[in-house]
Amino acid sequence: MANVLPGRFASSRWSCARQRGGPIKPAAWQSRPLTTTHFLKGQAMVPDDLSPNARLALRALACASERNLEGFRTCCAPDIVLDFPFHPNGAQTHYGVDEMIREFSVEKVFETFRIDPQEVLDCGDKIIIEGRSHGTYRSGRPPYGNHYIFIMACKDGKVTHWKEFYNPLEALKQNYGKPRPEKQAGA
Template sequence: MEAPEQDRAQARRAQHVRIAERLLAAVTAGDRAAQVACYHPDVVLEFPYAAPPVRVEGKAAVDAYLAVALGVFELRLTVTRVHDCVDPDTVIVEFTGTGRARTTDRPYANTYLAVLAFRDGLVVGQREFYNPVPAVQALTATPAS
């Protein structure tokens, strides 16, 4: 790859990292509209470790899914590491999440890894990996004493 091509690829990669950070900041702010604004109309969200696994296709379906999901959990997400990929249109982000389940008021904490694919400057694919056990624990009502 020639230097000008490398420079363009690096600039594109840096822009994608900023979008990924903006996406996660929107979750922390509870701003679904700002989160959805980061998504391409053809976006596909995948949560392979959810029980059962979840796949949501299209921006409108993602918006509806997030309306429910963000109503269940209040989260603060913190980026801990960003991995550069050979493909400048792919970004891998590691982050932590802390907060609570709104339905039980129980604490929640988890670590995540998200593989983000970009098209036209927006997220077109998001595969998110996390341990599902903390979510189940946070959503389970405290046993009676």
């Protein structure tokens, strides 16, 4: 696909700085460049050469964002690992797709919630997605928004590791991780 957006929203190529085992030698990164795909207001600018792993990671993120948890299950390995390195309650790790689905479905305080991908970095079996969340609460509290970085490992057509970084300061502003009346009432 040709670049259809000017400036920073145009599809571009980058070299991968690291790979398993250390820095990539120049010959390796020249033959396997990192693809950057930008998103603008939910309209994906996806080049034809986006890898199956990048498409899988974007599909998994869309299913999680839409709370399509059974669709999400089809994207993930049964033994997937979910990491929240900077959770407001301390680092958390969850094991298995069923535990991950429970973790994602527990947050029922939102009337609406979505994560819009902003940029995708495709490193073969590692996919990095930058995204922004937008949510409205059932209780009428001010809207929730946050900035995310997802690092996903893919193998054999499944996401095997999901590492989610988000701004804990934004989460703490919304009392994320603390008891809330609407959460206790089952809203």
